[in-house]
Amino acid sequence: MQIDWLTVAAQIVNFLVLVWLLQRFLYRPITDAMARREERIESRLSEAKAAREEVEAEASRLREQQRALEDSREEVLGEARQEAAALRDRLEDDIREEMEARRATWQDHLQDEREAFAAQLQERAGRQVIEIVGRVLEDYVGSDLASQLAGTFADRLAGLEAEDRDKLKQAAAHAEGPARVQSSVALKTASRSQITRAIHETVAPEIEVEYAEDADLLVGVRLTIGEQTVDWSATRFLNRLETTLDEVIEGSGRHRPRPAPATD
Amino acid sequence: MDISPDAWVLYEWRGLQLNATIVFTWAVMAVLVLGSRAVTARLSEGETVSRWQVMLEVIVSAIRDQIAEVGADRPGRYLPFIGTLFLFIATANVLAVVPGYQPPTGSLSTTAALAICVLVAVPLFSIGERGIGGYLRTYVQPTPLMLPFNLVGEASRTIALAVRLYGNVMSGTVIVGILISVAPFFFPVVMQVLGLLTGLIQAYIFAILAMVYIGSASRSRRRTERPTDSPETTATGD
Numbered sequence: 001m002q003i004d005w006l007t008v009a010a011q012i013v014n015f016l017v018l019v020w021l022l023q024r025f026l027y028r029p030i031t032d033a034m035a036r037r038e039e040r041i042e043s044r045l046s047e048a049k050a051a052r053e054e055v056e057a058e059a060s061r062l063r064e065q066q067r068a069l070e071d072s073r074e075e076v077l078g079e080a081r082q083e084a085a086a087l088r089d090r091l092e093d094d095i096r097e098e099m100e101a102r103r104a105t106w107q108d109h110l111q112d113e114r115e116a117f118a119a120q121l122q123e124r125a126g127r128q129v130i131e132i133v134g135r136v137l138e139d140y141v142g143s144d145l146a147s148q149l150a151g152t153f154a155d156r157l158a159g160l161e162a163e164d165r166d167k168l169k170q171a172a173a174h175a176e177g178p179a180r181v182q183s184s185v186a187l188k189t190a191s192r193s194q195i196t197r198a199i200h201e202t203v204a205p206e207i208e209v210e211y212a213e214d215a216d217l218l219v220g221v222r223l224t225i226g227e228q229t230v231d232w233s234a235t236r237f238l239n240r241l242e243t244t245l246d247e248v249i250e251g252s253g254r255h256r257p258r259p260a261p262a263t264d
Numbered sequence: 265m266d267i268s269p270d271a272w273v274l275y276e277w278r279g280l281q282l283n284a285t286i287v288f289t290w291a292v293m294a295v296l297v298l299g300s301r302a303v304t305a306r307l308s309e310g311e312t313v314s315r316w317q318v319m320l321e322v323i324v325s326a327i328r329d330q331i332a333e334v335g336a337d338r339p340g341r342y343l344p345f346i347g348t349l350f351l352f353i354a355t356a357n358v359l360a361v362v363p364g365y366q367p368p369t370g371s372l373s374t375t376a377a378l379a380i381c382v383l384v385a386v387p388l389f390s391i392g393e394r395g396i397g398g399y400l401r402t403y404v405q406p407t408p409l410m411l412p413f414n415l416v417g418e419a420s421r422t423i424a425l426a427v428r429l430y431g432n433v434m435s436g437t438v439i440v441g442i443l444i445s446v447a448p449f450f451f452p453v454v455m456q457v458l459g460l461l462t463g464l465i466q467a468y469i470f471a472i473l474a475m476v477y478i479g480s481a482s483r484s485r486r487r488t489e490r491p492t493d494s495p496e497t498t499a500t501g502d
Contacts, residue, residue: 008377021297031343033309
């Protein structure tokens with residue numbers, strides 16, 4: 001149990017060598033490795049933090065963008081709705097106008113057709129009536145249609161209403177020219193004198209009477225004194241027939257189907 | 265019976281004796297250095313770390329934590345010295361389970377050498393920390409009257425360090441030797457197990473005390489500011 005100083009010196013050296021060796025092979029590598037690992041972890045954490053901040057900034061930016069997009073979308077949609085409404089109104093107006101125009105055209109066309117039809121009908125009916133009347137008159141009255149007309153006219157003149165007769169008398173009193181008698185056919189002297197006599201008896205005894213022919217009357221006689229006119233003619237019947245026909249066509253036209261109405 | 269491996273001479277050349285203490289010290293050194301080298305040659309700094317590296321990292325960081333706990337501001341500065349004290353003593357004591365091995369710490373020469381290293385290291389670290397003037401001033405504090413006591417304290421604690429370690433380790437060996445003659449089969453095993461525990465505790469005590477001495481010399485000015493923080497109270501009796 002004694003101290004061997006040589007061994008002590010050797011152990012001191014040994015210990016110092018061991019300190020150096022361990023410092024080189026143990027402490028420094030280990031502490032360096034730990035420090036580097038901590039550094040790496042630190043840098044990774046800071047990287048992750050930075051990335052997260054970046055992502056959050058990006059996310060908030062995107063949210064902002066989305067909100068702006070939604071706002072602008074509402075705006076655009078409102079504008080589009082207004083435009084669509086305006087366009088619809090315009091189109092409706094266009095269609096309505098077009099329909100009105102078509103309807104007017106159709107009405108015009110219908111009117112033309114009706115008038116043409118009426119004219120045609122009138123013409124045919126007139127011809128037919130004239131033919132019939134002519135044939136009847138020929139068959140039953142004989143060939144002297146003119147004298148028959150004159151007789152009939154004289155009878156009618158005699159059978160005038162008191163009011164009408166007064167009017168004629170007044171007209172004759174004020175008339176400057178002669179009384180004018182128009183007939184569809186040329187009247188013979190006897191017929192003329194018969195009519196003249198009838199006028200003198202009924203209207204004015206001294207009035208002059210002049211005779212003329214008018215093919216428009218078809219069949220009949222017309223007396224004109226001043227502004228007053230008395231006639232008995234087929235034309236009057238035909239005019240009355242035309243009026244009747246017009247009424248009939250008007251009534252039937254009202255019941256005809258109209259064109260399809262515009263969108264309403 | 266040999267109670268000191270100093271007397272076990274393995275080789276002699278021209279009066280220079282190569283005794284077992286030095287040889288076993290080299291063996292311990294070889295174990296430590298080669299083991300460290302084998303692990304640190306393949307250090308990993310990534311996520312996957314080998315278990316040996318983990319073990320070394322745990323040991324090194326535990327030593328650093330202990331140094332920091334004693335109060336050093338920069339544990340890395342004291343790590344090589346204190347850590348080597350602990351690792352050398354611990355390894356030397358734990359290897360006692362190997363048959364035919366005698367711990368070099370059971371030799372007073374080894375413990376004296378370690379204590380002398382501590383004796384020298386205390387002023388060196390203190391001068392490095394505070395300068396020569398600052399170090400010398402610690403001997404005359406709180407009053408110049410304390411100078412002889414401080415000097416005696418310096419010497420006595422060095423001797424105490426050496427004798428404490430030597431006594432504990434040597435006694436373990438001696439007790440085992442005695443018990444072998446009394447109860448040959450059972451008690452030596454128990455005592456060996458106890459010796460392992462004692463060896464680790466002694467390594468810890470030696471290293472911590474060395475750190476306490478160094479720390480107290482390096483920051484005695486701070487100690488005067490906090491008089492209750494006396495490092496001597498951490499020296500456990502044994």
